[in-house]
Structures are given as structure tokens and as C-alpha cells.
Amino acid sequence: xxxxxxxxxxxxxxxxxxxxxxxxxxxxxxxxxxxxxxxxxxxxxxxxxxxxxxxxxxxxxxxxxxxxxxxxxxxxxxxxxxxxxxxxxxxxxxxxxxxxxxxxxxxxxxxxxxxxxxxxxxxxxxxxxxxxxxxxxxxxxxxxxxxxxxxxxxxxxxxxxxxxxxxxxxxxxxxxxxxxxxxxxxxxxxxxxxxxxxxxxxxxxxxxxxxxxxxxxxxxxxxxxxxxxxxxxxxxxxxxxxxxxxxxxxxxxxxxxxxxxxxxxxxxxxxx
Amino acid sequence: xxxxxxxxxxxxxxxxxxxxxxxxxxxxxxxxxxxxxxxxxxxxxxxxxxxxxxxxxxxxxxxxxxxxxxxxxxxxxxxxxxxxxxxxxxxxxxxxxxxxxxxxxxxxxxxxxxxxxxxxxxxxxxxxxxxxxxxxxxxxxxxxxxxxxxxxxxxxxxxxxxxxxxxxxxxxxxxxxxxxxxxxxxxxxxxxxxxxxxxxxxxxxxxxxxxxxxxxxxxxxxxxxxxxxxxxxxxxxxxxxxxxxxxxxxxxxxxxxxxxxxxxxxxxxxxxxxxxxxxxxxxxxxxxxxxxxx
Numbered sequence: 001x002x003x004x005x006x007x008x009x010x011x012x013x014x015x016x017x018x019x020x021x022x023x024x025x026x027x028x029x030x031x032x033x034x035x036x037x038x039x040x041x042x043x044x045x046x047x048x049x050x051x052x053x054x055x056x057x058x059x060x061x062x063x064x065x066x067x068x069x070x071x072x073x074x075x076x077x078x079x080x081x082x083x084x085x086x087x088x089x090x091x092x093x094x095x096x097x098x099x100x101x102x103x104x105x106x107x108x109x110x111x112x113x114x115x116x117x118x119x120x121x122x123x124x125x126x127x128x129x130x131x132x133x134x135x136x137x138x139x140x141x142x143x144x145x146x147x148x149x150x151x152x153x154x155x156x157x158x159x160x161x162x163x164x165x166x167x168x169x170x171x172x173x174x175x176x177x178x179x180x181x182x183x184x185x186x187x188x189x190x191x192x193x194x195x196x197x198x199x200x201x202x203x204x205x206x207x208x209x210x211x212x213x214x215x216x217x218x219x220x221x222x223x224x225x226x227x228x229x230x231x232x233x234x235x236x237x238x239x240x241x242x243x244x245x246x247x248x249x250x251x252x253x254x255x256x257x258x259x260x261x262x263x264x265x266x267x268x269x270x271x272x
Numbered sequence: 273x274x275x276x277x278x279x280x281x282x283x284x285x286x287x288x289x290x291x292x293x294x295x296x297x298x299x300x301x302x303x304x305x306x307x308x309x310x311x312x313x314x315x316x317x318x319x320x321x322x323x324x325x326x327x328x329x330x331x332x333x334x335x336x337x338x339x340x341x342x343x344x345x346x347x348x349x350x351x352x353x354x355x356x357x358x359x360x361x362x363x364x365x366x367x368x369x370x371x372x373x374x375x376x377x378x379x380x381x382x383x384x385x386x387x388x389x390x391x392x393x394x395x396x397x398x399x400x401x402x403x404x405x406x407x408x409x410x411x412x413x414x415x416x417x418x419x420x421x422x423x424x425x426x427x428x429x430x431x432x433x434x435x436x437x438x439x440x441x442x443x444x445x446x447x448x449x450x451x452x453x454x455x456x457x458x459x460x461x462x463x464x465x466x467x468x469x470x471x472x473x474x475x476x477x478x479x480x481x482x483x484x485x486x487x488x489x490x491x492x493x494x495x496x497x498x499x500x501x502x503x504x505x506x507x508x509x510x511x512x513x514x515x516x517x518x519x520x521x522x523x524x525x526x527x528x529x530x531x532x533x534x535x536x537x538x539x540x541x542x543x544x545x546x547x548x549x550x551x552x553x554x555x556x557x558x559x560x561x562x563x564x565x566x
Contacts (some may be wrong), residue, residue: 039484065529073532086531141418141487146504147336147536148529167334167506170421175526185412185419 001043018106027239028056033067033080034150035175036099036193037228040257041080045249061174064150071231077240079231082193084271091231096248098260100194100225101151103159104182104210111135113206119159122189125166130187142169142191145179151175154226154272155191159207182198191224194258214260220267227272228259307548314545317341317538334506341539347546349423349518352509353498354491356427357434361491362484364431365438369483372439372474373446374454374468385443391436400497403429408501417513421503424512434487436543445479446472450529481561489554493547495520519543542556 031041038061045057062070064081071079071091082099085091103119105111111134114122121127122140131135131137144165156165172178175196182188183201194212197204204212207224216222230244247253254261317323323341331342368388372381403425412420453475457467473480503515504525517525523540532539 002287063529065531069529069531139418143419146525146529148526169504169505170419171504171517171525173504181419184409187418 026054026056028058029078029239029243030058030074030076031078031080031230031243032062032070033078033231034064034082034228035061035222036082036101036151037080037097037230038175039195040097040228040247040253040259043253043257044243044250047250047253048243048246049269052239054242055097057243063146063148063173064153065148068231071233074233075204077232078244081229081231082226083153083230084229091233092235094230094232094236094244094248095227095262096230096244097228098217098225098262098265099228099258100212100214100217100222100260101154101191102194102197102224103191103207104179104202104204105188106182106186106188107201107203108186109135109138109203111203111205113209115208116159119207120163123160123165123169124163125170127166132141138187141185142166143178143185143188144169144171145172145178145191146171149173150226151191151193155224158204158223158225159191198258214258217260218264218266225260225272310541310545310548313538313541315542317535317542319539321535323535323539328539332508336536336539339535339539341535343519343539343543343546345506346517346519346522346543348508349502349516350421350492350520350547350550352516353426353430353502353518354488356423356486356512357430357491358484359431360427361431361438361487363436365483365487365550366442366480368435368439369442369446369480370468370473374464374472385440388436388439392440396433396494396497397500399429399433400500403497403501411513415513416511419503422500422513423502423509423516424497425501426518427512429501430491430494433494433497434490437490438483438487440475441483442480445476445483448479449475465566475547482558485554485558485561489551492550492554493520494525499524519547522549538560 031045038059041059041065042176042195045059048058049055064083067076067079067081068085068091069079072089081092085117103114109130111130114133118133119129123144125142126134129137130140138189144167145155152165170181172181175192178190178192179196179200179202182190193244194204194214207222208210210216210222212222217225230247232240232244236244248262251261311411317328318325321339323339327340327342329347330344331340332344332348333340333342334345340500372384372388376384396540407428407507408422409421409422411417411422411425415422415424417424449472453471454467457471458464496517499521502517502521504517505515506517506522507515509516523543526536527540530540
């Protein structure tokens with residue numbers, strides 16, 4: 001009886017590991033992190049895999065903080081992030097694109113622009129009704145990102161600072177979730193990357209009268225933007241380096257997903 | 273010839289017993305290691321970062337920039353959502369358990385019981401998804417809740433999730449009662465309802481206590497379904513239709529991005545350790561209730 005059980009276990013073990021054999025023959029890359037970069041990473045991975053059939057790329061989200069943590073722990077090959085790594089880390093920063101972020105509101109509200117001060121007051125909790133900022137009489141529903149979000153760090157650094165964001169609003173953990181909540185909740189306001197907001201059922205409003213467009217970012221008029229970083233643990237090489245290079249030079253994919261080529265920028269900032 | 277057959281039988285028995293001992297030992301070892309690891313990491317907040325236990329348990333000020341991770345909001349959230357779930361799911365579950373064991377015709381019970389046990393197998397993310405797509409918009413449109421994400425949504429989803437557990441266990445509690453109890457009561461002229469309320473329920477009370485406590489244990493530990501519908505606001509809910517957070521939702525929301533060795537990571541481990549303590553207390557209560565029964 002024991003012998004039959006042992007034989008059965010061995011056969012099962014072999015068949016399971018046999019299904020994994022093809023994976024050993026290919027190179028496999030794991031990419032994870034920023035949900036703002038996610039649409040571009042997914043698109044690029046799809047195109048790259050059709051061109052290189054011996055490479056398998058798995059892409060997932062989780063937020064910039066997760067991407068940084070995982071690549072630091074060498075659990076993944078590429079960590080996507082909207083923010084720079086903490087100083088002194090062994091990660092190599094590979095900037096692949098520029099991404100703009102928009103303040104988004106529910107499309108039923110007919111507010112077209114807010115000043116930086118008004119945004120600080122709304123997210124700081126001192127302004128609670130849309131009629132205080134030129135909108136209808138409706139309670140403002142603030143939707144935040146979780147603390148591990150690169151988008152949130154960029155938001156706090158470029159728009160909110162030196163004020164603070166109040167934590168009593170709803171908190172969601174991905175770009176896509178935030179966009180869908182704002183689209184469905186009357187009176188909602190939040191912030192998300194162009195890659196998640198362009199052509200979606202939300203209104204992207206102007207900040208201090210400057211519209212959230214790629215052109216305004218190129219010349220530095222619109223303040224809410226950041227570089228997209230693909231961090232690697234150490235200098236990237238082999239397929240990892242080739243894939244990062246591919247993402248950086250795929251102009252059609254960049255434009256399609258709402259990103260900007262770094263070389264098109266007329267301004268640059270080392271802290272983003 | 274006969275001696276070697278006997279020898280082989282004894283050898284096989286020794287091998288089998290050792291395999292079982294190894295399996296049991298391994299499981300006990302793994303559980304102990306888990307406990308020790310959580311206790312070690314979970315107390316770092318108090319011994320390494322020198323944050324007071326009192327503030328951790330009772331301060332509603334969860335401010336990581338000021339190195340002050342007060343977890344009172346999340347503890348209150350876990351307690352409120354559990355009370356809500358058991359308040360709805362408990363009576364409902366016991367009632368259905370009574371129905372299944374005492375009132376339903378045997379053919380109906382034959383179909384209903386496996387159906388309910390099947391519900392236990394539905395992954396919690398499915399309940400969360402249904403809550404997100406059906407319950408949250410409903411609450412948004414019909415109550416004062418601005419977005420629909422609320423304590424009420426989480427409580428309702430949880431109540432539905434613990435129903436199968438409570439139903440199964442209370443039904444078992446009733447069917448395991450000696451039939452003489454019911455027959456004696458009916459023979460004395462009591463109605464079925466009187467029998468259930470005055471005779472059966474009190475006798476099955478320890479089994480029902482087990483049902484409720486295991487339902488509570490499931491509610492305390494539920495993470496994903498709650499996180500999808502509760503709104504995750506770091507604040508006490510303004511009312512039953514306001515958003516808030518629980519220990520489980522804040523752990524799943526922040527742990528992947530918490531820097532190793534930071535106060536945030538230690539605080540999250542402390543919350544996980546607290547959840548483990550709550551679970552252990554509940555299991556101890558179950559054992560007490562069972563001991564009363566026998």
C-alpha cells in the first residue's frame with residue numbers, strides 16, 4: 001500500500017514538474033509596481049513577446065511602493081515606480097517616459113478649473129462643499145490613494161506641499177479603481193495618471209487655469225507630472241536591459257497610453 | 273515464512289507511525305514558529321521603536337510621519353464590523369439551522385443542506401465583488417452615504433459570508449440532541465414551537481455558542497471582501513453608512529509597500545499579532561463552551 005502511494009506521488013511530481021519545463025527553456029521577466037505605468041508596461045510586454053517568442057514577461061500592478069520593495073528584495077526583475085528610490089539604495093534608475101497626472105472629478109459636476117489653494121483646501125478637509133469652489137451644492141467626496149502609491153507622493157510633493165492631505169476620505173489602492181470610483185460617485189474628486197484618465201468617463205480639470213495636456217507639460221506650464229522609472233537591482237543586462245530599452249523607444253505605445261517621450265521635454269527635474 | 277510476514281507487518285506499522293508522528297510534529301513546529309515569528313515582529317513596535325502599548329491600542333491618531341501609529345480606529349472598525357455581521361447573521365443563521373433540523377421536510381433538507389455547505393466554498397473575493405457592484409451603488413442611491421462605501425456594506429457582506437457556517441453548525445447542534453428530548457416534550461402536549469424554544473434551544477446552547485463563535489472568527493479575519501466595500505478611510509465612521517477601516521484592510525493595504533524595518537512595518541506586524549491573539553481567545557472560548565456541553 002505504501003509502495004503504491006509512493007509510486008503515485010512520484011508520477012504526480014514528475015508530471016507537475018514536466019509542465020513547468022517549457023518555462024525553464026525561456027527567459028522569464030517579472031515586472032511589477034506602479035499602476036500608472038501599468039498600461040504601458042502591459043502593452044509593451046505584449047508587443048515584445050510577439051517579437052521575441054522565447055521571452056516570457058509577467059506584468060502586474062501593486063503600486064510604486066510595492067515595486068520598489070520587491071525589486072530591492074530581488075523578487076522581481078523590474079520595479080515600476082512614479083517616484084525615485086530612497087537615497088543610498090542599490091537600485092539602478094532607468095527613466096523610460098514622462099507621465100502627467102490629472103485632478104479628476106465626477107463628470108456630472110460642471111467645474112472646469114481649480115486653483116492650487118482650492119485643491120489644498122479640498123484635500124486638507126477645510127472645504128467640504130462644491131458650492132464653495134464654484135460648483136453645485138453638493139458634498140465633496142475625497143478619494144485618496146494608499147500610502148504606498150507613487151501617484152500620491154507626486155501629488156503631495158507638487159500640488160499639496162506644504163499642506164497635508166487629510167486621511168478621512170475614501171482610500172483606494174490602484175489607478176483604475178480610483179478612476180472608476182470617481183466616475184460613479186457624484187461629487188467625487190481624486191488624482192490619477194493620464195494613462196488612466198484620458199478618454200475615461202471622468203473630467204480632468206485645469207489647475208490654476210492650465211489644462212492637463214501633454215503640451216503644457218512639455219513646456220513646464222503644468223506642474224503635476226513625473227518620470228516613470230523602471231528600477232533594477234544593479235545595472236540591467238540581457239533581456240531586462242533590452243526590454244527597458246524597448247519601452248523607452250516605443251513612441252507609438254507611449255503616445256497611445258498618454259505618456260511623453262523624455263527627449264521631447266523642454267524642462268527636466270532631477271527630484272521627480 | 274510466517275515469522276517474516278509478521279516482521280514485515282511490524283516494520284510497516286513502525287514506518288507508518290513514524291510518518292504520522294513526523295507529520296504531526298512538523299505541523300506543530302510550523303504553527304509554533306508562526307506564533308513566535310509574529311510575537312517577535314509584532315512586539316518590535318514596543319521594544320525597538322519604544323511606542324507605548326496603550327497608545328497603540330487606544331489612540332485614534334494613525335500618523336506615520338509623526339511616528340505615532342495609533343491603531344484604535346482599526347481595532348474599532350474590526351469590532352464594529354464583526355458585531356454588525358453577527359447581529360444579522362447570528363439570529364438568521366440559528367433560525368435557518370432550526371428550520372433545517374426541526375421543521376423542513378426531509379427531502380427539502382436533503383437539498384438545502386448541501387447547497388448551504390456549497391456556499392461556504394465560495395471564495396470571499398466573489399462576495400466582495402458582488403458587494404462592490406450591487407450593494408455599494410444601492411447604499412449610495414438610497415442612504416446618506418456619499419459613495420456607498422460604508423461600514424454597513426461591509427457588515428452586510430460579512431453577515432452573508434458567515435451565514436453558511438452558523439447555519440451548518442447550529443443545524444448540527446440540533447440534530448445531535450437526543451431525540452428523547454423532543455419526543456418527551458411533544459408527548460407532554462407542547463407545540464413544536466414551544467418545544468423548540470423551551471426545550472431544544474436551551475439544550476443545544478453550547479453547540480449554538482460554537483456556531484456563533486466560529487462565525488465571529490471568520491468575520492474577524494475577513495480581509496478582501498471588506499476592503500472592496502468599506503471605503504478604507506482612516507477615521508471612525510460618522511454613522512453606519514460612513515467609510516472606515518479594519519485591522520485586516522489596513523494590513524493588506526499597506527504591507528506590500530511598507531519599507532523593511534520601518535515603524536510602519538512594525539506597526540502592521542503588531543496589528544497582525546493582535547488579530548492572532550483575538551483568534552486564539554475566540555478558540556479558547558469555543559473549547560470552554562464545548563466542555564460545558566460534555
